[in-house]
Amino acid sequence: MVLTVLLIIRLHNLFAIVMLSGIFSLLAATFFVVVDGVDVAFTEAAVGAGISTVLMLGALMLCGRTEKIPDRKTVLPLLVAVVTGAALVYGTLDMPYYGDPEAPIHQHVAPRYINDSLAETSVPNMVTAVLASYRGYDTLGEVAVIFTAGIGVLVLLSRIKLGRRKEDEDAA
Amino acid sequence: MSHHLVVRVVSKLLIPFILLFGLYVQFHGDFGPGGGFQAGVIFAAGFILYALVYGLDNAKRIIPEKYIRAGVALGLLIFAGTGVASLLMGGNYLDYSVLAEEAPKGQHLGIFVVEFGVGLTVASVMIVIFFAFAGRDHQIDEKEE
Numbered sequence: 001m002v003l004t005v006l007l008i009i010r011l012h013n014l015f016a017i018v019m020l021s022g023i024f025s026l027l028a029a030t031f032f033v034v035v036d037g038v039d040v041a042f043t044e045a046a047v048g049a050g051i052s053t054v055l056m057l058g059a060l061m062l063c064g065r066t067e068k069i070p071d072r073k074t075v076l077p078l079l080v081a082v083v084t085g086a087a088l089v090y091g092t093l094d095m096p097y098y099g100d101p102e103a104p105i106h107q108h109v110a111p112r113y114i115n116d117s118l119a120e121t122s123v124p125n126m127v128t129a130v131l132a133s134y135r136g137y138d139t140l141g142e143v144a145v146i147f148t149a150g151i152g153v154l155v156l157l158s159r160i161k162l163g164r165r166k167e168d169e170d171a172a
Numbered sequence: 173m174s175h176h177l178v179v180r181v182v183s184k185l186l187i188p189f190i191l192l193f194g195l196y197v198q199f200h201g202d203f204g205p206g207g208g209f210q211a212g213v214i215f216a217a218g219f220i221l222y223a224l225v226y227g228l229d230n231a232k233r234i235i236p237e238k239y240i241r242a243g244v245a246l247g248l249l250i251f252a253g254t255g256v257a258s259l260l261m262g263g264n265y266l267d268y269s270v271l272a273e274e275a276p277k278g279q280h281l282g283i284f285v286v287e288f289g290v291g292l293t294v295a296s297v298m299i300v301i302f303f304a305f306a307g308r309d310h311q312i313d314e315k316e317e
Contacts (some may be wrong), residue, residue, distance in 0.1 A: 038205040042197065046213040051298055054220055122276035123202045123283055131207060132283040132290075135268035139279035139286070140251055142209075143293050148247045150297030154241070157304040 001027045002116040012067045014060055040125060109134075176225075183225045190218030198291045202280065208287040219295075220302050228306050237303060240296045247293025254285050299302025 006022045008017050025048025032041035096103035117129040131139055197204075198211030223231035255266040263270035268282020 014308065018284050039207065039210050042206060043213055044208040046210070046217045047298075049222060051213065051302070052218040055305055056300065058302075100235070108282065120276060120279060122280045125202055125207075127205070128201050128207050128283060128287065129279075130183050133268060133279055134284045136268075139290065140255070140266065143248050143251055144289050147244060147293055148294075150244050151299045153304050157307075164288065 001031070013065065014063075014067055014070065015065050017059075017067075018053060018056040018060065021056070022049045023053075024047040180225055183221055187218050189223050191215060194218060194295075194315075197311075198287065201281065201287055207302055208290025208292075211287075212291040213298060215291070216295045216298030219299055223302065223306065228303070232303070235299075237300075239300050242298055243292050243296035247289045247291070247296060248279070250289030250292065251286050254282055254289070258282065292312065 001024060004020045004027065008020050011017055011020070025044055026046065029045040032038070032044055081140075084157070113126055113130055113134065117126050117134075118124060123129045123133075154157040178311075194211050194215030194217075197206035197214055197252050199206065201207035201211065219231065219235075222234075231282075254268070254271075258267050259312075261270040264284035268279045269275035271281050277287055
């Protein structure tokens with residue numbers, strides 16, 4: 001995974017970068033399988049490696065295959081990225097270790113989900129029970145976000161297509 | 173794309189299984205890993221593979237674009253409608269317990285319906301976005317592979 005990231009940073013060929021990011025997603029999916037997040041792995045493999053690679057290729061059709069090399073080096077973005085990253089890493093220092101049973105997340109509502117969700121929802125898969133029932137509002141919001149994204153793309157790209165057709169007709 | 177025989181044959185073999193796996197993840201999500209989000213993207217990925225191999229026009233002939241656009245809204249409507257249904261039957265919004273005589277059964281039913289709505293919206297949005305990108309340039313079908 002580290003190797004693909006380094007290559008993505010170094011390369012200027014956008015086609016290769018898109019392919020590498022697909023490979024990165026596949027590797028990330030295997031990582032999720034290792035930490036028992038099988039459903040996250042599904043999503044990562046299908047969206048990250050599959051659909052988004054296809055969409056990126058579609059975008060490449062429109063903008064060319066090689067990256068434009070910027071004419072001046074900018075320090076400020078690098079600085080902002082480093083500072084933000086350092087702040088995030090500093091924040092993780094306070095977090096409990098991965099899998100620590102004393103962690104706050106395992107103390108609050110998780111025992112109730114584990115003990116009662118089967119009796120309360122009769123759905124053996126706890127993740128589904130939490131996602132659709134206990135956290136129904138969150139999921140509704142997520143679906144609304146996806147809906148909005150789809151509508152947004154539809155509105156933006158369809159309009160461009162219409163405009164183009166008109167221009168073509170005018171030219172003809 | 174018509175000359176890529178291997179790709180055509182292999183994807184013809186694979187696509188039914190991808191779509192079936194998507195449906196399995198959707199409707200078996202109560203028992204195994206998965207659910208509406210995963211099923212939606214798997215189903216959409218299978219369909220997009222078909223569109224890549226056999227061309228956009230063939231894909232649009234299978235599912236006309238207006239149905240997919242309707243699916244985008246319909247999925248969210250099913251989700252939100254389930255909430256309204258539970259309101260009408262005397263519970264809180266998105267409280268599925270009132271949907272059947274016994275609370276667990278109602279929960280199960282509600283989760284099932286809601287997951288179906290999620291899957292429908294996710295799959296439709298993915299396909300819609302793909303169509304929107306691919307439809308901009310008709311050469312994409314031949315140039316990409």
